[in-house]
Amino acid sequence: EGPAYAFIGLGHLGGHLAASLVRNGFDVTVFDRDPAAVERLVALGASAVDSPAEAAARAGNAISCLPSPKVSETVLAGPGGLLEGLPAGGAWIEMSTNGRDEIVRLAALASAKGIETLECPVTGGVHLAAAGKITALVGGDGALYERHRPAIEAMCAKSFLMGPIGSAAVIKVITNMLAFIHLVAAGEALMLAKQGGLDLAQTYHAIVASSGNSFVHETESQLVLNGSYDIGFTMDLALKDLGFALRMGKDFGVPLDLAARVNAIFEQGKEAYGGSAWSTQIVKLLEDAVGT
Ligand code: NAD
Numbered sequence: 001e002g003p004a005y006a007f008i009g010l011g012h013l014g015g016h017l018a019a020s021l022v023r024n025g026f027d028v029t030v031f032d033r034d035p036a037a038v039e040r041l042v043a044l045g046a047s048a049v050d051s052p053a054e055a056a057a058r059a060g061n062a063i064s065c066l067p068s069p070k071v072s073e074t075v076l077a078g079p080g081g082l083l084e085g086l087p088a089g090g091a092w093i094e095m096s097t098n099g100r101d102e103i104v105r106l107a108a109l110a111s112a113k114g115i116e117t118l119e120c121p122v123t124g125g126v127h128l129a130a131a132g133k134i135t136a137l138v139g140g141d142g143a144l145y146e147r148h149r150p151a152i153e154a155m156c157a158k159s160f161l162m163g164p165i166g167s168a169a170v171i172k173v174i175t176n177m178l179a180f181i182h183l184v185a186a187g188e189a190l191m192l193a194k195q196g197g198l199d200l201a202q203t204y205h206a207i208v209a210s211s212g213n214s215f216v217h218e219t220e221s222q223l224v225l226n227g228s229y230d231i232g233f234t235m236d237l238a239l240k241d242l243g244f245a246l247r248m249g250k251d252f253g254v255p256l257d258l259a260a261r262v263n264a265i266f267e268q269g270k271e272a273y274g275g276s277a278w279s280t281q282i283v284k285l286l287e288d289a290v291g292t
Pocket of ligand 1: 034
């Protein structure tokens with residue numbers, strides 16, 4: 001039997017990741033402030049406790065998947081947080097998407113209490129996460145990665161050790177920047193096809209087989225065309241990650257014209273449909289503008 005894990009943050013993404021751990025036979029102790037999310041995991045065989053500290057003390061190692069660096073800091077270092085429960089030598093595996101500065105700072109908080117951090121943001125979306133086929137981008141010590149690799153591989157089909165803490169944040173923010181640019185581009189393409197009188201199902205397949213295809217077109221255009229938009233990833237999360245990308249551009253001296261434009265479009269999307277709307281609803285801005 002492998003090591004036990006606390007899992008904090010059982011939302012659209014974390015719920016699937018924690019479920020994969022349970023399904024693969026790990027001893028998982030969960031906490032989320034949403035009781036319904038906890039119940040879903042308990043039904044699958046996880047144990048539930050009343051705080052991150054209790055979960056960490058019971059398991060000895062902790063994983064988190066939370067909506068913002070601010071929440072990650074509370075769950076890690078706030079009252080009743082992971083650092084109150086983790087034993088010396090325990091590990092914190094942070095699967096939320098953070099900016100580089102944020103994860104470096106949070107890892108330093110953990111390190112001051114004798115806890116090692118592995119950053120492990122993931123990419124591929126909730127549908128791949130549900131299938132255990134999401135990709136992990138890892139930053140941190142190589143030996144620590146090896147120690148927790150069985151758990152990472154129980155949740156993710158592929159993992160890439162990128163370098164020290166902060167390096168996974170950089171690649172993760174880059175991949176999301178690309179994904180949001182691709183989403184807006186795919187939306188513009190679909191709208192041109194629609195207004196040009198094309199059959200949209202046929203358009204979808206023609207683009208998949210073309211030089212203009214992208215992972216985002218393949219996996220998200222269908223959600224736009226069928227009107228569900230349900231990608232399990234919100235406008236607020238998109239704006240969080242685009243903010244990290246734009247700050248990285250400034251920090252590294254790289255002009256990011258496309259990302260800046262896409263960020264402005266997502267700000268419009270949030271204003272129009274709210275921060276908890278699915279990120280794919282960004283295409284509705286164009287549909288509304290064209291009046292279809
Ligand atoms: P989510 O909002 O669906 O889930 C967050 C969960 O954290 C919720 O269940 C919420 O109740 C819980 N939570 C909030 N504050 C808490 C607290 N103080 N204590 C305990 N639990 C608390 O978000 P998500 O979509 O699952 O995303 C989580 C992270 O993963 C984000 O950093 C996001 O950028 C990243 N991510 C998401 C996806 C995706 O497709 N959804 C893909 C890759 C990365």
